[in-house]
Amino acid sequence: MGTLGFWRLAQAxxxxxxxxxPDGVHHRAGDLLAAANRLVHGLRDLGLVEGEVVCGLVPNGxxxxxxxxxxxxxGLRYTPINWHLTGSEIGHIIADSSARVFFVHENFAEEGxxxxxxxxxxxxxxxxxxTVEGLRPASTLTDGRxxxxPLRRTAGAVMHYTSGTTGRPKGVIRPLSPLDPDDLAELSTGLAAMMGIPPGPPQVHLVTSPMYHAAVTLFAGAALHMGHTVVIMGKWDPEQALRLCERHRVTNTHMVPTHFKHLLALPPHVRAAYDLSSLTWVVHAAAPCPVPVKRAMLEWLGDHVYEYYAxxxxxxxxATPADWREHPGTVGRPWAMSxxxxxxxxxxxxxxxxxxxIYMRTSGYDFEYKGDPEKTLAARLDDYFTVGDVGYLDREGFLYLCDRKADMIISGGVNIYPAEIENELMPHPKVADVAVFGIPDDEWGEQIKAVVQPAEGVVPGPELAAELLGSLEGRLAHMKWPKSFDFIETMPRDPSGKLLRRHLRLPYWKDRDSLI
Known part of the structure; x- marks a missing residue:
């Protein structure tokens, strides 16, 4: 302890x-430090005290x-807000978090x-x-300060709101740490350190996803606290990601399996056109990654693809690359403190x-859902907690994910996991994206529906459905085969890559009392 943390490094x-x-502007650490210090003075002059909440509706940058x-x-809590939400949904988070201050970027003025x-x-x-009509510029909090x-530096925290796919989102709140902010920041680099990512230059981190997402905040923040340069994409574009990796000699990045699919869909000559020799850690999470997709990434980039589940x-x-090669499909073994x-x-x-x-326990990571003791208690089992995921451990302690418990299909009394079917269909060259879920069936309770976004130039219809179904022969038991296929132009996913399955299920269940 005592060598890392952005504020400490920026002073040095x-x-x-x-x-x-995203617009290519370079920001020196000293300037970023000065801006953050001025804002602290401004917020304190506004009367904010330790433990209070600041919300931000801001783009990547x-x-x-x-x-x-x-x-x-x-000592404040910062809640970054998903800019894809409606004004009503954003308003719920502001009110539920008891935010004392709200920052709105002009890009999101209407909903803000x-x-x-x-x-x-x-x-x-x-x-x-x-410029947002009726609001003072943020500069009024910082100009002249x-x-x-700041005096009385105390550690704050990020209070993320859960995705809310099964109801209104809830804030995940933890007790504030008594540690020095830099020492706590140094601890936040632990996951990166587990993967062997070193501090300092010439390390460069590429942000590929919205920075309101918990994992993106964690990795971008850890990069700053380790003294890396953080290169930010405003929006995802697979070839632009490769271009930035080459231009800035990116060494590490965080992605989701959907990004992998997009990258692998680029023509081979496009992928080969970029020098990715600096890229040593490609970290992914957020959704199960089909085995063929992960294997293709390892073949392309070498043993630089790391996976975690959290x-x-x-x-x-x-799961290190070696772990995964020995245990294909695993998301790894628990961290030392988990x-x-x-x-x-x-x-x-x-x-x-x-x-x-799956229940987990991590030392020093106690939490509750803000204002919802019932939800907090329902997620607990002694000192473990769950987010409702289903999986299993092999005899060596490696974890494999099956699905979300809420997404499981029960057909004729048999449990069927959509992710298993999706992972077999996703690698098909004529599939850009796929979602599997249960729909009502009078005899079996539920039957399996597959919704497919065809790859560019592929004609949807019965012939494609038959080809996709036939591709499952010998790879998936017939009881797990979709009974029907529908086709869609764009799959509903949030920018972090999470499938919004509920949006797809609703039309099939809207007249049924069993919709949850």
Missing amino acids: DPEWIAVID IDGLVLYLAALQS LRAIAESGIEPGRCFAFG PSTT ATEGGGTL KLLIVDDDLQPVPPGTPGT
């Missing part, structure tokens, strides 16, 4: 290029990082203003990046190889 080397924005760095050295009106937050406590290190609430596993427990519906432990609900 203010000329270090800490951030390269420097503004969100200033909010993050200000909050985490002043709706959120202010619906949340009840005082308009005088709302500030704009850019000192860039000196939740906003905490806990986790890690433990796993797999239980049946009676909450009793199950033997290796038997699927059950």
